[in-house]
Amino acid sequence: MLEKVRRITTKIKHAGEEHQGMVHVLPVWLLVAVFVSLMLFTWATVAATSVDLGRLNIWIALAIATVKAFLVALYFMHLRYDRPLHGVIFLFAIFFVMLFVALVLMDTSAYRPELIEGYAPALGSQ
């Protein structure tokens, strides 16, 4: 079983190498396999909304969306077989967006409504 997994991952890792020297070509089976996986994850994320896990729901949705985005980036956008620099650039972009959102959320969580009155009924006496 483990041997089978190893064979499949090696097959994906070296997919397309038998073609022309300069350029790496993605085989059709890999493209279709990635597409099918994306469909499955889409179905999963829609199905997950019918399960009520409270605050966890949005994180599950975001996690599935992240997996889908990485499938698109790694295979459709060829990052797996490209120069590592491209992948590094992409990861930096993601990192900075996350940093941006995190810092802004930290800032907004420091609002002092007792000084300036706001309106946020869902947050109690915040």
Added chain:
Amino acid sequence: MSHGGKPERPATAQGHPGKPRLGHHYDTYEQQFDSNKLGMWLFLVTEILLFGGLFCAYSVYRAKHPEVFIYAHYFLDVNLGAINTVVLLFSSLTAAWAVRAAQLGQRRLLVALLTITIVCGFGFLGIKGVEYSEKWKHGLLWGKNFDYEALRHGEHTGADDHGEAGETEDHGTGSTADHAASAPDVALADETDPSATGYVAADTASNAGEMSNIPASAMGPPGLAAAQMVTEGHGSLEDVPRNVHLFFGIYFIMTGLHALHVIAGMIAILVILVLATKGRFGSAYFTPVDLTGLYWHVVDMVWIFLFPLLYLIH
């Protein structure tokens, strides 16, 4: 020795003689391709950060006012959003496959795949257009164009409290006096997930007396029929949170900007398609197909995140 006033170009500006499409500032095709691809990735980073700013606005507003998001998600049709997701993912497949076809010099396949990608783009925009027109019809617009009056007249259960006394939700909405016209028109997006949200898929015959006086035939295509929000206690206007129009502001700017990117991508792919029909691309030169495909994948990735954040709110 000028020919009719035009200065003579030095030989090096014409690139490498005998090597078409190799710029003079590059040594090899491979270097040119690498450099072009790197430049494209840097541009894509700016696109990611552009949408990142909007996602930031979404995050802040959702963190502070979750009640607005939970309420407003009733107005978005999950089915249409899911169909759009599938359409865009399929178009990503055909775009990636088109790159492969260009690399292998499969011209007819390349043209076919690029055409399918553009058709998928049209499909996406068509569904978006349907969604937008439904919202326009019901006054679910951004900012002060949001029609709270339509909600007021659409969601009365007729049963318990009507909430006319506490008109706390009357904010500068620019609501006009044509609620007589908008009242019959309040078919809301259907949440066709009865087990989860607790209300039944729209059965217009049974709720005709309750919610609206729209005849069943005028309810529109399936999936857009009226939702019975009354069973969840959202029947009266008192349950409408303040500032719902801000959710729609966020919704329209994010999906609108994304749709603009889809249109721009489709134009780019169209240009590539025309060039492909002329046989411009092959194993030696497929860069434009590759780079356009990259752009299209970023557009798809943005939608992959937009879909759960906007449509799959619980």
